Structure formats: structure tokens, C-alpha cells
Amino acid sequence: xxxxxxxxxxxxxxxxxxxxxDEELILPAAGSLSLTLDGFATTTTVSLDPSxxxxxxxxxxxxxxxxQSERVTRFVDLVRSxxxxxxxxxxxxxxxxxxxxxxxxxASGFAALAVxxxxxYGLDLDRADLSRLARRGSxxxxxxxxxxxxxxxxxxxxxSFAEPIDGPAMxxxxxxxxxxxxxxxxxxxxxxxxxxxxxxxxxxxxTAHSLREMTxxxxxxxxxxxxxxxxxxxxxxxxxIEACEPSIRYLRAGSVAVFDAVEQLxxxxxxxxxxxxxxxxxxxxxxxxxxxxVAERLGGLGAVRVVGAGPGARxxxxxxxx
Amino acid sequence: xxxxxxxxxxxxxxxxxxxxxDEELILPAAGSLSLTLDGFATTTTVSLDPSxxxxxxxxxxxxxxxxQSERVTRFVDLVRSxxxxxxxxxxxxxxxxxxxxxxxxxASGFAALAVxxxxxYGLDLDRADLSRLARRGSxxxxxxxxxxxxxxxxxxxxxSFAEPIDGPAMxxxxxxxxxxxxxxxxxxxxxxxxxxxxxxxxxxxxTAHSLREMTxxxxxxxxxxxxxxxxxxxxxxxxxIEACEPSIRYLRAGSVAVFDAVEQLxxxxxxxxxxxxxxxxxxxxxxxxxxxxVAERLGGLGAVRVVGAGPGARxxxxxxxx
Numbered sequence: 001x002x003x004x005x006x007x008x009x010x011x012x013x014x015x016x017x018x019x020x021x022d023e024e025l026i027l028p029a030a031g032s033l034s035l036t037l038d039g040f041a042t043t044t045t046v047s048l049d050p051s052x053x054x055x056x057x058x059x060x061x062x063x064x065x066x067x068q069s070e071r072v073t074r075f076v077d078l079v080r081s082x083x084x085x086x087x088x089x090x091x092x093x094x095x096x097x098x099x100x101x102x103x104x105x106x107a108s109g110f111a112a113l114a115v116x117x118x119x120x121y122g123l124d125l126d127r128a129d130l131s132r133l134a135r136r137g138s139x140x141x142x143x144x145x146x147x148x149x150x151x152x153x154x155x156x157x158x159x160s161f162a163e164p165i166d167g168p169a170m171x172x173x174x175x176x177x178x179x180x181x182x183x184x185x186x187x188x189x190x191x192x193x194x195x196x197x198x199x200x201x202x203x204x205x206x207t208a209h210s211l212r213e214m215t216x217x218x219x220x221x222x223x224x225x226x227x228x229x230x231x232x233x234x235x236x237x238x239x240x241i242e243a244c245e246p247s248i249r250y251l252r253a254g255s256v257a258v259f260d261a262v263e264q265l266x267x268x269x270x271x272x273x274x275x276x277x278x279x280x281x282x283x284x285x286x287x288x289x290x291x292x293x294v295a296e297r298l299g300g301l302g303a304v305r306v307v308g309a310g311p312g313a314r315x316x317x318x319x320x321x322x
Numbered sequence: 323x324x325x326x327x328x329x330x331x332x333x334x335x336x337x338x339x340x341x342x343x344d345e346e347l348i349l350p351a352a353g354s355l356s357l358t359l360d361g362f363a364t365t366t367t368v369s370l371d372p373s374x375x376x377x378x379x380x381x382x383x384x385x386x387x388x389x390q391s392e393r394v395t396r397f398v399d400l401v402r403s404x405x406x407x408x409x410x411x412x413x414x415x416x417x418x419x420x421x422x423x424x425x426x427x428x429a430s431g432f433a434a435l436a437v438x439x440x441x442x443y444g445l446d447l448d449r450a451d452l453s454r455l456a457r458r459g460s461x462x463x464x465x466x467x468x469x470x471x472x473x474x475x476x477x478x479x480x481x482s483f484a485e486p487i488d489g490p491a492m493x494x495x496x497x498x499x500x501x502x503x504x505x506x507x508x509x510x511x512x513x514x515x516x517x518x519x520x521x522x523x524x525x526x527x528x529t530a531h532s533l534r535e536m537t538x539x540x541x542x543x544x545x546x547x548x549x550x551x552x553x554x555x556x557x558x559x560x561x562x563i564e565a566c567e568p569s570i571r572y573l574r575a576g577s578v579a580v581f582d583a584v585e586q587l588x589x590x591x592x593x594x595x596x597x598x599x600x601x602x603x604x605x606x607x608x609x610x611x612x613x614x615x616v617a618e619r620l621g622g623l624g625a626v627r628v629v630g631a632g633p634g635a636r637x638x639x640x641x642x643x644x
Contacts, residue, residue, distance in 0.1 A: 198528035199521040199561065206520035206565075228568075235569050239521065239561035243528075247557050253579035260575050
């Protein structure tokens, strides 16, 4: 029985992925750029079990839901078809992200699964191949193959993978203002944005433009410009989503309170910039030296945790993931 | 010495005016629809004073600022040129809107000024003419010539005036969450939206579409649909503004708290819908029978005042506006 274990971390986009050009291949409408984090790891072991009737998937020691299991099986089917294998697998995954931290576990989850499954099934894939493969599980997983700052290129199947990009040092303060599960999933909201938001075309165009500006700012190590582009791109994503019919407002009063406080931090001379994924929680970037002060100032608005740049998905020695 | 006094009220748009096709003529990029309120009147007396060297403008008994005075003189110049007069005027205006209520006094101000000045200078204008004239002072003043629900047509100078439209009965609960003067004026924000927001074209198109839907809903007396269109159009306006570079966030945490509370009101079976002009304060529409309950529920989020449909700008017997 062949087995492999991999670990991956979530990433927070500075230029957001929001909208697909191709639903099946998960090709993004525009490129994006993110920081892979050094916390909230997902560790996944894939073990081939030719004698089993079907795949089995456990998450944090418990059987996963039928929806989760089906999504994992669809992904492992891709790996099996490339490997010419028909063997079912046992997939055991452990996720360190606290429920409701607002960190999509699908990015770390499919990045870890891509590395572990490719290895267990004997595929010989380089890092770009693994990034392309992870993409098929969840778009944002594409970027979690990369250490630290990661740029995911738009384009066709071959061109659409993530690779490292240099940039200024930064810390992220994650502010969890609401730990409840969101009412509308990212997948559904992304579809509704493309179908009903009058701002979707403008969003895609402006994001492609922002990514070019962000690339320049990263290469120049220009933290201020990176921060400005980050916050504007996040506001534009939420603006495009809020313009859906019916509207989806992920940013609630508690979320906007963090954006307001970050504006005040800047007025007080501490450079911080806010971003938020498809949910109420807010992530604030700052220079590493300012992170403690930022966390202190935002502590009254939610649970705060400071994180930095972490490694891309990789194999680790096998351990117990049950 | 000829003199005339007029009174006008502010209006709250259900389909917003945000963007000009022509800055000089103040032709809107799309039509809009509003309710003229029954409170916060502006009362203005215009008295010709041929012996004066220049116009004099007093606001609530005090000399107006140079910027305000210049704007009034530019408007009276329009009236003078049509009347073939060169007489300066004394303009005395009294505004009942409390400072910071978030009610643009320029709508009631220029509506009252248009009626009083046209009369004092002897122009014979019908209501559509007066609406066109008020437009030259401030776009939203166009609609304050009309009783209750008012639709302002886009189009060229001749076509762009407001007229009444039937609709369901409704009340408005004005929630003042922040009485401070806003940091970016509507005029500047409107210009920045047109110049830098990637969503401006989508905003203009979707507003024209929403106005057609709103017209149908009003004529059908369909309060629910009127409310849905109102809230979505407001969110889209703020989304287009937030997407500016640099971003302008008029809706602060306290504003979004009202949108959140209104969503909860609906979940609890009370039909209410939120809108907001270019500032932090929020206006909530409901059926008249629900207004007291809505005001009660929102009372913790700011100063509340319930208003209803009011009259369009009109002449009143002269009184002391000093």
C-alpha cells in the first residue's frame, strides 16, 4: 500500500481571485496574488487501498460529509486517471484552522491533497504541475503551493499556475469579527457576481490592471503601494459582490469597523491596510515591526492573531492524521 | 422693489442621481426617482435691489460664505439673463434641517431659490420650467419641485426635468448615525467616481434599468418591489463610490449597522429597506403603518426621525426670513 503525507497552509490574497473563465478547469477570469501563511496548516495523508470498494475521507478524525467526500473523490479521480490507477484511497486530513477563523480551508486542503495524492499514486510532477493540479480542486489552492508571496497567472490550463514573486516583508493580523458560517458560499456568490452584478466586467478588468501594478510594487519592495492596492482591490471585490441581485453583503458592521479603525491607524502614522475574503472577517497587513501595535489597536474589534509568510505545500514524514 | 418667498423640502432618492452627462447644464447620466419630504423646509425670499452693488445672501440670519454666495449669484445670473434684468438681489434663506442630518440642503435650497427668484424677476415659468431651472443650481433640486414621488428624466436640457409619479404610500425613518460634515463633498465624489471607478459605466447602465423597473413597481403600487430596488440601487451607488481610487467610504460601521438591522427587521417580518445618500446617514423606508416600529427598533443606532411625503417647492406669503 503506497502512502504519502503533505502539509499546506492557507493564503490570503492581496489581489483577489473572484470569478472563473472556465468552471470545469477552474481557470480564473483574472490573475491574483497572495501570501501563503505560516499558520493554520492542513496535514493530509493519502493511502492507496486497492481492496476497498471506494474512497474514504476523514476530516479531523471524523467521517467527512457526503458533499466533502464527493469533492475529494472527484479530485482523486483526476489523479487516478493521470496515473492509470483505479485504486481507491483512504484520505485522512487534519485542519488546524479554528472553525470560523474566516480562512478558507479549501486552499490548504486541496494544496495538501494534491501533493499527497500525486505522490501516493506515483505521479512525477514539478511544483508548477502540482499548482495546476491543486487548481482543479479549488482555485485558491493553486497559490498555496508557493512559499510566501505567490502570483497565480490567468491563461489556459497550461499557463494557469502559481509561482513565487519577491516583495516587501509583511505581517498579517487576522481579525475574526464573526465566527458563524457564512450564509452564502463563495462558490455561489462568485457565480451570482458573474451572472447578476453590473460591476463584474469592471471588476475583472480592474483586477488585471491592479495585478500589473501589484507586480511592480512587489518587485520594488514598496510596502505602501502594496498596501494601497490591496485595500482598494478588496473594497472593489466586495463592491462587485454587494451589487449582485439579490445583494450579498459579506462585510457587516463589525467588519467595516475594522476598515474604519485601519483608516484611523494610518491617520495616526501606523501604516496598515485592510482586506477581506468572502466573509465578515478582516485581515490587516502591516510591516512586521508594526504588527504588534496593529493587533493591540484592533483587539477590541474581534479575536486577533498575527501571522507571517509560510511555506508552500510539501511532503512531510508520515504521521498520524486520524 | 419686487420680492417673492418660496418654500421647498429636501428629497430622498429611491433611484439615485450619481453622475453627470453635462457638468455645465447639470444633465444626469441616468434618470432618478425620489420622495419629497414633509420636513426640513428651506424658506427663501428674493428681493430685487437695483441700487445695490451686488447680491447679498444670508443663511439662517448670517452672511453666507463666499463659496455659498458665489453659487447663489451664479444661479441668480441665469434668472437675470432670462429676465433681461441686471438688478442685484437680496436673498434671505432659512433652513430647518438640523446640521448634519445628512439631508442635502442644496436640493431644498435651490428649489426654493428657483421659485422665489423666477417670481421676483418676473419670469413666467410652469412647474416643468421651474424644475429645469432648479436643476442648474443643484441636480437633486430638480426633483424638489414635485409633490411626493418625483421622477427626474435624463435627456437634453429640454427633456431633463422632474414630474410626479404615482406609487405606494411610504414613510421614511431618517437615522443620523454621524452628524459630522463629510470629508469628501458629493460633487467631488461624483467627479471621482466618473473618473476613476471601474464600475461607473455599470452603475449608469444598471441605474437606467433600475429606473424602468422602479417606474413599473411604483405604478403598480408594489411597496415590496419598490423597497428591493431602492436598497439595491443604494448599495450599488456606494459600491461604485467605494471602488474609486482613492476609495471613498461614506458608509461607516454605524451606517452598515443600520443596513444589518434592516435585514434583521425583514427576517422578523417587518418590511423595511435601507438607502443612503453620499454620507454616513441612512434612511429606511417602510409602509406608514410600520414606521413607528421601525423607528423604535433603529433608535439605538442613531437619532431617528420619521417623515412622509411633502409638497413640491411653491410660493408662500412673504414672511421674515432674516
